[in-house]
Structure formats: structure tokens, C-alpha cells
Amino acid sequence: xxxxxxxxxxxxxxxxxxxxxxxxxxxxxxxxxxxxxxxxxxxxxxxxxxxxxxxxxxxxxxxxxxxxxxxxxxxxxxxxxxxxxxxxxxxxxxxxxxxxxxxxxxxxxxxxxxxxxxxxxxxxxxxxxxxxxxxxxxxxxxxxxxxxxxxxxxxxxxx
Amino acid sequence: xxxxxxxxxxxxxxxxxxxxxxxxxxxxxxxxxxxxxxxxxxxxxxxxxxxxxxxxxxxxxxxxxxxxxxxxxxxxxxxxxxxxxxxxxxxxxxxxxxxxxxxxxxxxxxxxxxxxxxxxxxxxxxxxxxxxxxxxxxxxxxxxxxxxxxxxxxxxxxxxxxxxxxxxxxxxxxxxxxxxxxxxxxxxxxxxxxxxxxxxxxxxxxxxxxxxxxxxxxxxxxxxxxxxxxxxxxx
Numbered sequence: 001x002x003x004x005x006x007x008x009x010x011x012x013x014x015x016x017x018x019x020x021x022x023x024x025x026x027x028x029x030x031x032x033x034x035x036x037x038x039x040x041x042x043x044x045x046x047x048x049x050x051x052x053x054x055x056x057x058x059x060x061x062x063x064x065x066x067x068x069x070x071x072x073x074x075x076x077x078x079x080x081x082x083x084x085x086x087x088x089x090x091x092x093x094x095x096x097x098x099x100x101x102x103x104x105x106x107x108x109x110x111x112x113x114x115x116x117x118x119x120x121x122x123x124x125x126x127x128x129x130x131x132x133x134x135x136x137x138x139x140x141x142x143x144x145x146x147x148x149x150x151x152x153x154x155x156x157x158x159x
Numbered sequence: 160x161x162x163x164x165x166x167x168x169x170x171x172x173x174x175x176x177x178x179x180x181x182x183x184x185x186x187x188x189x190x191x192x193x194x195x196x197x198x199x200x201x202x203x204x205x206x207x208x209x210x211x212x213x214x215x216x217x218x219x220x221x222x223x224x225x226x227x228x229x230x231x232x233x234x235x236x237x238x239x240x241x242x243x244x245x246x247x248x249x250x251x252x253x254x255x256x257x258x259x260x261x262x263x264x265x266x267x268x269x270x271x272x273x274x275x276x277x278x279x280x281x282x283x284x285x286x287x288x289x290x291x292x293x294x295x296x297x298x299x300x301x302x303x304x305x306x307x308x309x310x311x312x313x314x315x316x317x318x319x320x321x322x323x324x325x326x327x328x329x330x331x332x333x334x335x336x337x338x339x340x341x342x343x344x345x346x347x348x349x350x351x352x353x354x355x356x357x358x359x360x361x362x363x364x365x366x367x368x369x370x371x372x373x374x375x376x377x378x379x380x381x382x383x384x385x386x387x388x389x390x391x392x393x394x
Contacts, residue, residue: 025251025301027303029301031301031302031303031304032300032301032302032303032304034304057306057307060306060307062306064306075302075304075306075307076307077307078300078302078307078309078312079307079308079310079312083307109298109300109312109314109359110359111359111360111361112301113361113373114249114251114252114361114363114372114373115251115373116251116301117249117250117251117252117298117299117300117301118251118252118298118299118300118301119300119301119302120300120302
């Protein structure tokens, strides 16, 4: 082998090194967990769905959800230590009833990886249902205070 | 990627130069190998110019000093020290890594020089250790819902006393460009041995090791050195 051949070999190696894999966050990585609410009957304690429920964040122009459900997972605001939502039962009917609900929590970031960055996990402090004299939501119970996964419901909403 | 290409262009030009030089010198020095030419041994000091190039093209500051001592005809003992300060603007995280490193090892020149020439094509091995700190300035929360406004959250944190150890396998090239001055380049494959990363962050970059990719113990490096030899012994 001569100098030329060696040089060429090294040159080829330089090109190989120049290929860097792009870091892409795969969706298989769990993202920031949502808060999972389960709607239950306040007399029997059994799962009871809410008819035509509309969920909208206060100060958010978009509706988050509209439909009939017995449980839902809602996203918490990552910028603040509280999120406020409007829960309207029988939306767009003459029996429409809107309740405002406030979630207070502390946020902690959890590092996932270079490509995914950080996710947020929460510690729920309390839930306040604003009293409007005709509340359809009667009570709420925090069952799992630490929201770091979406395996089961964190909060029970009695109605 | 673009920056990498700019750098490769430099290196390619450098190589072309070297190839020509090598070619010419070989032709010129094709006289029979009868005369025993005195070979210079000595200590060489140098600087890795690739760092200076990176300072122009990247959000980076650093310096790397190089020294080697020829102990046998083909064997050099090598030491390198350096300092890196690198900002990483990622899609998700803005962070900074700074610290110092030391590398020690040897180079083995396997190129048979025609008489009178002192070029090298070598294999090298280094053991390297780095001590550094990292900082996170802001980040984007990984949240697929995107129901609430989702911009970067400024939340400064600092992680001190981080460290890493690794080995480097090197293929390199040194050409004498004038009396006692050498120019060289080397290509390095780094293999992590261990690293100490903070609890809630990762080592995205390690001074001396360069970019750390996900789930991968390997890294790469390129140097572009200019060295000056202080002749000590003639053999």
C-alpha cells in the first residue's frame, strides 16, 4: 500500500463519520400524563356517564371535548400551577348546566431523553368546584394524588 | 450537518494537498536506500485547529493542546489536554456543557517513509477522562395534546461534578510541512467506559468526547493539528 491508497481510505472514513443519526422522539415514549376523571353516581357510587358533556378550558378558545362519557382524561396547563375548566352538562339543550372546576397542583419535570426532552408530572393539591347554586357536580375525590401515568383514574367526580 | 460539511471541505482540501505533496516527494526521493539518514527524535507541541474552526461555525468555545514524544522509531507517547464550552440548542432543550479533559496514550506510525521523509500514518490509542458541568436554560414540555399553549419553559438548573471516561481509537496522518513543523489530521472513534450523568438530565455533550447520541456508547471526533518539534536527540 502506498501513501495515495491510505489517504483515500482515510478520506472515505471521514465521510462515514459525517453521517450522524437524527434524533427523533418516538411516540412510544410516554408523554406528559393527563388527569383522568371518572364520573360516578353520588348515591350508588357506581360509574355513571354524563350526557352531552362539553369540556372547555377557561381562557382557552377551543373546546376540548363534546360527547357523552363516563370517564375522560384532561390535559393540565404546564405553565401554571392551576388549570381551570368549564364542564357543561347537556350542552346546547334547554337543560344546559355549566360548572366551573379548578385544579391546583405542583409541577415537576422529568427528563426523558435528548430527542423527547422533558415531560411534566403533577402532584394534585386540591380541586375546587365553584358554587353557583345549581351545581350538577356534587363532589370530587382525589384518589391518586401523583399524576405520573395514565393507567387508572386519578379523580372521581360525583354527580 | 451544514457545519460538518464546511469542515469536511477544509479537510478534503487539506488531504488533496497532502496527496500531491506525498506523490511528489515519493518521486523525488526514489534514490536507493543505501545511506543511513539521521532521524530526529524530539518532543512536539501543538494545537488542535479544528476547535478554532468550530468557534467560527458553532456556538462553541474551546482549546486543545497536544504533545508527543517519540520514544522508538515508530512509537510516540501522546498527551492531550483541552477545554470545551458548548451550547446545545435543541428542539426541546437549550443547554450548555463545559469542562476539561485529559487524554493519554500512544501513536504507532505504520507508514514506511522513503529515506529523508518524516511523514506519518498512524494508529493511536488514548485513555481519556473528562470532568464537566451542565446547565439547562429552558425546555419544551413533551405533551402530545397541545391543548394549552405550549412554548418553552424557562427553568434554569445546573449540574456540577459530572464526569466521563472513555477510550479512543485513532487513525491519523501527519505531514512535515517545513523544518520541525508538522500538520496533521486524525479521525477518532470513541467508546464510552462510564459516565456520571445527573438525575434529571442527560449528558448530551461531553468535553473531549463530543456529541453523545442516544443509547449509543460510541462517539466520533476529528482533529486538525499543527505541531512544532523541539529536536532533542538525533539517531
